[in-house]
Amino acid sequence: MSKSTDAPASSPIPMPSPATVVDRLRAAGCVFAEDEAELLMDASATPAELLAMVDRRVAGLPLEHIVGWVDFCGLRVAVDPGVFVPRxxxxxxxxxxxxxxxxxxxxxxxxxxxxxxxxxxxxxxxxxxxxxxxxxxxxxxxxxxxxxxxxxxxxxxxxxxxxxxxxxxxxxxxxxxxxxxxxxxxxxxxxxxxxxxxxxxxxxxxxxxxxxxxxxxxxxxxxxxxxxxxxxxxxxxxxxxxxxxxxxxxxxxxxxxxxxxxxxxxxxx
The missing domain is CATH 3.40.50.150 (Vaccinia Virus protein VP39)
Structure with missing residues (x-):
């Protein structure tokens, strides 16, 4: 009997827990780590996307550029990378x-x-x-x-x-x-x-x-x-x-x- 040449399926990436995301953000110096973790988790569709977003935030990119919007005067305002973020x-x-x-x-x-x-x-x-x-x-x-x-x-x-x-x-x-x-x-x-x-x-x-x-x-x-x-x-x-x-x-x-x-x-x- 010949052996199968199919590679074993890779294990799916598990979704990081909120606590894990918070810990990474806090270690990077994010003052509002809990709030940021919630926004990143809401904005991501897959574990890989969430991990990529967290990596970008830890690297210093503005949160608003990562999620693509800012809450300003109660409005969700789109803000692109390289554009000034309203304060x-x-x-x-x-x-x-x-x-x-x-x-x-x-x-x-x-x-x-x-x-x-x-x-x-x-x-x-x-x-x-x-x-x-x-x-x-x-x-x-x-x-x-x-x-x-x-x-x-x-x-x-x-x-x-x-x-x-x-x-x-x-x-x-x-x-x-x-x-x-x-x-x-x-x-x-x-x-x-x-x-x-x-x-x-x-x-x-x-x-x-x-x-x-x-x-x-x-x-x-x-x-x-x-x-x-x-x-x-x-x-x-x-x-x-x-x-x-x-x-x-x-x-x-x-x-x-x-x-x-x-x-x-x-x-x-």
């Missing part, structure tokens, strides 16, 4: 923008990233006409997916450059979460940010306010009379940011949420 503190910017917008308002989101801010504001204010801009093509592709159901117009380019001329003097609310980390401090950011997010979304120049000043300087050309510009910044930079708004001819005010913590400067045209 929870930016919820203050959303709340303030929504409070200043009225149904049917024209809203522009500069440096929109994955489109999370515009998406969240549009979820709070009815029938807005939403326009969004980012200089990173990967971010624009992501934003177009997130904003498709809102019929938003998403442009690739540098700040105001790609906006259609018909919007001049017509924008009711202009939001911009531009980079505000000083150049010398970028290297101090967590590896998740400085390695896996685009530098253009982090580096705000020598004092962190280079892009903010550019946005403030051009806002008067686009805002409607009585329109508002809202920008996120840090508490330490707030005075200089308010001065930039005033220097651009806008009436500046400050909003602060100590629990997030978050700081927003607002300029009225």
């Amino acid at each position: 929870r503190r930016t919820e203050l910017l959303v709340r303030r923008a929504a409070a200043l917008a009225v149904p049917g308002a024209t809203i522009v989101d500069l440096a929109c990233g994955c489109g999370a801010i515009g998406m969240a504001v549009a979820g709070l204010v009815e029938d807005v006409a939403l326009h969004a801009v980012d200089i990173e093509p990967a971010a624009v592709r992501c934003a177009r997916r997130n904003l498709a159901a809102l019929n938003a117009q998403v442009y690739v380019g540098d700040l105001y450059d790609p906006l259609p001329a018909r919007l001049r003097g017509q924008v009711d609310v202009l939001v911009a979460n531009v980079p505000y980390v000083p150049t010398e401090a970028v290297g101090l950011l967590p590896p998740e940010a400085r390695i896996h997010e685009p530098l253009v979304a982090l580096d705000g120049g020598a004092d962190g306010l280079d892009v903010l000043r550019r946005v403030a300087g051009g806002a008067g050309n686009w805002l409607a009379p009585g329109g508002h510009l809202l920008l996120e910044t840090s508490l330490e930079q707030a005075d200089a940011a308010l001065a930039a708004l005033a220097g651009a001819g806008l009436a500046p005010t400050l909003a602060r949420d100590d629990e997030l913590p978050a700081t927003v400067v607002i300029g009225r045209c």
Whole structure:
């Protein structure tokens, strides 16, 4: 009798237990290991996929890039690898923008990233006409997916450059979460940010306010009379940011949420 030449079937990979995943994440320094383990397990269809996701997280990739989305203002927002991940503190910017917008308002989101801010504001204010801009093509592709159901117009380019001329003097609310980390401090950011997010979304120049000043300087050309510009910044930079708004001819005010913590400067045209 001849022996069979068929190789024995390999044993299936068992599904790692939640405790095993938590232990690996905690050993890698993940502060919220239990929450992250639950998300990774929910996002994976097979043991092999879960193990691969855990390996990527242990290697330092942002959790949001691994699972493909971020929870922002109660919305599931798609976020692709290489795209800036919205932070929870930016919820203050959303709340303030929504409070200043009225149904049917024209809203522009500069440096929109994955489109999370515009998406969240549009979820709070009815029938807005939403326009969004980012200089990173990967971010624009992501934003177009997130904003498709809102019929938003998403442009690739540098700040105001790609906006259609018909919007001049017509924008009711202009939001911009531009980079505000000083150049010398970028290297101090967590590896998740400085390695896996685009530098253009982090580096705000020598004092962190280079892009903010550019946005403030051009806002008067686009805002409607009585329109508002809202920008996120840090508490330490707030005075200089308010001065930039005033220097651009806008009436500046400050909003602060100590629990997030978050700081927003607002300029009225």
